Amino acid sequence: METSLKRPALLISVVIALIALPLIADATGYTALMSLATRVLIYGIAAASLNFVLGYGGMVSFGHAAFFGIGGYVVGILYQHYSLGEPLLGFIPGTNQLLITVPAAIVVSGLMAAVIGALSLRTGGVQFIMITLAFAQMLFFLFVSLKTYGGDDGLIIRRANELPGLNMRDKQTVYYVCLAITALFFVILWRIVNSRFGNVIVGLRQSEKRMAAIGLPAYRYKLMAFVISGMGCGLAGALMANFLRFASPDMLHWTKSGELMVMVILGGVGTLFGPLIGAAVFIVLETLLASWTENWQLGLGLILLFVVLYTQGGVQALGARLFGRRA
Amino acid sequence: MTLFLEQMLNGVQFGVMLFLLAAGLTLIFGIMGVINLAHGSIYMIGAYAGTWVAAETGSFWLGIPAALAAAAISGVAIEFLVVRRLYQRDHLDQVLATFGLILIFNQTITILFGRQPLFVSMPALLDGSVELLPGLFYPIYRLAIIAVGLLVAVGLYLLINKTRIGMLVRAGSTNREMVRALGVDIRLLYTLVFGLGALLAGLAGFMAGPILAVQVGMGEQILITTFVVVVIGGVGSIRGAFFASLILGIVDTGLRAYLPGLLRQVMVGPEADALGAGISSMGIYLLMAIVLLIRPKGLFIRNS
Known part of the structure; x- marks a missing residue:
């Protein structure tokens, strides 16, 4: 998992490329590149959060979209109450300040993850996959039925949240804000993964019995990991x-x-930057295929099948193998 | 009262449809340890193949063998080409590969048949209603579905409990390695079970045709519900799948029928309808969560 950090040159060049990206987009006139990159960064955060429980902790959650959606709805609902001027539940004022909405989204999704995790982690294996799916579906149908907040049409946020001193209506600013948050997120995730806590999580995946035998409360550690992961998705x-x-x-x-x-x-499961690479590959593939043909899903499906059946460990491993063969 | 009985019958009919799908899924799940998200796609393939043949030939009855054959062939093909390589992998790879299959099948069907839903008319023999009790009229077609479902349930019971193949299936679900060690061709057995599951899914898909629209995406909708059935009933248990299907069918139909009415007494009409629909869709998932928390392995698996 430290391979990407053992090659600091690669990491630094990627960061420089990401910082220079808006300039490249401007210079080449390919402005769609920036919104593409923003989506990659955001999905990268979500996928890396999922990877923390799935790859490091071995808990296959099939319901992480729930936390992703809750994060989105916290922003949307707070904005709606801000624009209508009426407080939520009668006492929580709405807001459009990014510095409030984002932490609020993280806290709320963390709390939901605590509840869902506390219940789901009592099961394991296939049942865990299914119960996380069940909770996500419950929340899905809950939001579909909430007519006050748009029901199945969704909730339009007329303007992006404000950040003091920055013009958030500018796409480039939004990109840099996302980039900064993504960088911060990965630094924190890197610290967590390499901490004692992170090692316990990996140990739990390898053998829960062994961890229990050396006196660690497995359930509490797993729940904590689940909550952290939910907060990231939020x-x-x-x-x-x-x-x-x-x-x-x-x-x-x-x-x-x-x-x-x-x-x-x-x-690549259980690697620090793998999910970010995966998000990039997925979104770029989706966009490219969709621009070539209406039947892009067919291509995507075939590629997925190929990746699973013939590569072990995703694109990173495929690259390493091709690279190794050439060298 | 007649309305209540009618809703109960609707619930049983939905439950029986779920059972046809869940029986295959639970066998594949329990015996091979494979999470097959593409099971819903097979249901869709059965529906499309059967409906298309029925529309081309004008005979509903010719649709049945077409649906069964298409579903079974695609099931065996999926097993042979993809799933066979996934037995030794973890659940994650299985989910990803079969997720890819869903995309492939959905898009292929869209290319072949377009986005417009297909419709099939009911055969004259099954059209119309019959008076079950004084004042209780019920469509014959839905009764026929219930009958077919119950027949399949009995057939599966006999197959699993009274035949040699069933014995091997049961043995395989308890201890795969031991069965292999005793010299049974477990690969052939797997292909057979997968094909049988696909056959039942195709049957369910075709029978759903005249009631629901035959369209792309119909498989995913029912797939998730089917997973709920399998998990509630206990992975690998046909008996569990049968009872869980019926419970779920009745609970789901009951909630949809009565919850909006109950809510309307305390709320305004349209909002009550929306919230009622939402909560009744949540009902089965809530049921599953409760069941799993009390009996983590499902209702019909002995906790050991």
């Missing part, structure tokens, strides 16, 4: 709602959970 959802200026039940749909899983697996 952050991504809040950013996505700001970027799209839209929150809809689609964010919680089970296919979204599937897509997040696909990104994780494409990039």
Whole structure:
């Protein structure tokens, strides 16, 4: 998992490329590149959060879109109450300040993850996959039925949240804000993964019995990991709602959970930057295929099948193998 | 009262449809340990193949063998080409590969048949209603579905409990390695079970045709519900799948029928309808969560 950090030159050049990206987009006239990159960063955060429980902790959650959607809806609902001027539940004032909405989204999705995790982690294996899916579906149908917040049409956020001193109506600014948050997120995730806590999580995946035998409360550690992961997805959802200026039940749909899983697996399970690479590959593929042919899903499906059946460990491993063969 | 009985019958009919799908899924799940998201696609393939043949030939009855054959062939093909390579992999790879299959099948069907839903008319023999009790009229077609479902249930019971193949299936679900060690061709058995599951899914898809629209995406809708059935009933248990299907069918239909009415007494009409629809869609997932928390392995698996 430290391979990407053992090659600091690569990491630094990627960061420089990401910082220079808006200039490249301007210079080449390919302005769609920036919104593409913003989406990659946001999905990268969500996929990396999922990877923390899935890849490091070995807990296959099929319901992480729930936290993604909750993050989005926190931003949307707070904005709606702000624009209507009436407080939520009678006492929580709405807001359009990014510095409040994003932490709020993280806290709320963390709390939801605590509840869902506390219940789901009592099961394991296939049952865990299904119960996380069940909770996500419950929330999906809850938001579909909430007519006050748009029902299945979703919630339009007329303007992106404000950040003091910055013009958030500018796409480039939004991109840099997302980039900064993504960088911060990955630094924190890197610290967590390499901490004692992170090692316990990996140990739990390898053998829960062994961890229990050396006196660690497995359930509590797993729950903590699940909550952290949910908070990360909430952050991504809040950013996505700001970027799209839209929150809809689609964010919680089970296919979204599937897509997040696909990104994780494409990039390489249990690697720090794998999910970000996976998100990039997935979104670029989706966009490219969609621009070539209406039947892009066919191509995507075939590629997925190929990746699973013939590469072990996603695109990173494929690259390493091709590279190794050439060298 | 007649309305209540009618809703109960609707619930049983929905439950029986779920059972046809869940029986295959639970066998594949329980015996091979494969999470097959593409099971819903097979249901869709059965529906499209059967409906198309029925529309081309003008005979509903010719649609049945077409649906069964298309579903079974595609099931065996999926097993042979994809799923066979996934037995030794973890659940994650299985989910991803079969997710890819869903995309492939949905798009192929869209290319072949377009986005417009297909419709098939009911055969004259099954059209119309019959008076079950004084004042209780019920469509014959839905009764026929219930009958077919119950027949399949009995057939599966006999197959699993009274035949040699069933014995191997049961043995395989308890201890795969031991069965292989005893010299049974477990690969052939897997292909057979997969084909049988696909056949039942195709049957369900074709029978759903005249009631629901035959369209792309119909498989995913029912697939998730079917997973709920399988998990509630206990992975690998046909008996569990049968009872869980019926419970779920009745609970789901009941909630949809009565919840909006109950809510309307405390709320305004349209909002009550929306919230009622939402909560009744949540009902089955809530049921599953409760069941899993009390009996983590499902209702019909002994906790050991």
